[in-house]
Amino acid sequence: MSPSSLEDRLIAIRRHLHQYPELSKEEFETTKSIEKWLREEDIDIRETSLKTGVFADIKGKTLGPTIAVRADIDALPIEEKTGLPFSSKIKGKMHACGHDFHTAAAIGAAYLLKKHQSELNGTIRFLFQPAEESGAGADKVIKDGQLENVDAIIGLHNKPDLPVGTVGLKNGPLMAAVDRFQVVIRGTGSHAALPHKGKDPIIASAQLITALQTIVSRNVSPFQSAVVSVTKIEGGSTWNVIPGDVTLDGTIRTFDSVIREEVKERFYTVVEHIAKVYSQEFVIRWFAGPPPLINDEKVTETARRSAQNLSLRVIDPEPSTAGEDFSYYLQQIPGTFAFFGSNGNEDWHHPSFTVDEKAIIKAAYFLYETAKNLLIEYSQIKEKQKSHSTF
Incomplete structure (x- = not known):
């Protein structure tokens, strides 16, 4: 799949999700769609006891560390007023926080990693997480065992006040x-x-x-x-x-x-x-609610280098007093959460909220590159630990 055809496919996925938003714990059709899009590329779906949400593994040629990529999938109880030709078809519900953007970007990263599966020394796990807006989804994913054996995790959130091509990466506290x-x-x-x-x-x-x-x-x-x-x-x-x-x-x-x-x-x-x-x-x-979101220094530095490899502009963003249940994952394992420029006209949770779709493919490559580089680095760490244990 060429970069241009991948971009077209991800935009189509995002628009489908945008037209059919589902609230926290009600993401049944969203779950079916994500499973379908992943299975189309022969990506392995993991078992789960949760009623909504999708979890998948892309396993490399050898055993090794596991790196997780997380995207949230739920929408908000807001009546859309964007006037877009693909506006929400569900009255009183809208992807007014850009979770459709996040999901499409993560699917794009999964497609890219699947294409290079034979080069991976370990596993990339995808967490398409339900119920972020209710603040309880991440905790349920952890209790479901989806974080077991995961060494590090990455995620992102669109940022309307940042231009496309800009990534906000900050070590330490990022969200409240x-x-x-x-x-x-x-x-x-x-x-x-x-x-x-x-x-x-x-x-x-x-x-x-x-x-x-x-x-x-x-x-x-x-x-x-x-x-x-x-x-x-x-x-x-x-x-x-x-x-x-x-x-x-x-x-x-x-x-x-x-x-x-x-x-x-x-x-x-x-x-x-x-x-x-x-x-x-x-x-x-x-x-x-969720604890403060505190990024790990080493994982953040890897994400920064990955963004620079892609010629993205990296900035040190101002912390946000908004909350994010990605913080629950960071209480368990090291990881980082990025702000990704989406050049929107309104901020999160506004009925006229939009994203610039040119950012989706860039976000997909950012998640792909960071996950791949983290897998390499954690493989090297495990090899060093193994060699030291032989003495």
Whole structure:
């Protein structure tokens, strides 16, 4: 398959996926399509207990290390407004984060590696992972055993604000840990004309929202980073009644595991004391999300050299306070996650989000080149370990 025909095929795959998006844990047709495209090139599909997601191995001529390539496959509950001729055909669902891009690029890398299968000293494993947007997919893939015997892992995410041909590679923290909270402040309702006969949860909630901002400004070092955002408030049913309770929802983003725990502890303390001052009861519901995504130095350097071999422009990107469950893999094995320029008109999760399809083939070659080079390097490491063990 020539580079031009491969590019055409990957664009067609991406457009098919874009027209038929499926939400987290519902990627049944997406799973069937990916399996079909891989089987067409005689790529071996691995067994799985998961209902969605596809896992595949390309085994070389000899036994050796295993390198994983990961792509996420789920879409978002967003009504598309791009006006593209291949817009989503599923009402209220859209690939507004570019997972169709990631999947097409990984399939392209699989095709390239299959073509050079006889040259591989080891195995390349592909993880077409479900449920990234729900934050639980990677953990389920690990529990399913798909990471067993894997030595290193790579992945990427399109980046709309970077031009095509640019790769963002950063050692250390790249994306944030994401935690969600819900706080219910319970007071005593009363007539709005008689506030002294109740215990107003709206006043307490207003004070709490302000006080929560001091967690970052007065507890986190200026040389570190954290975000505390209250994003939803529900309370009251009419204009002349003080309600009995108010519910606040929001999110906390951190790049360091120690700071993550410190911020959580401070959050609970602030809620408790504000509630006490205003004679309120409270309930905190905490939903822990993915940990911070921290890239491995050596794997990142290999990815950097691979990108340069392809004449891609490599930059040191700004970390993102968005979350990514690829971080679960990096808690288990070394790996790196790249930002790949897609020259989009809007950022992730926007109804008018698009990608420049010229980036797909470049991303496919980047994943191919990095996986191949990691396999070579880990083969050399294992050979050295084997020779030392003979003494």
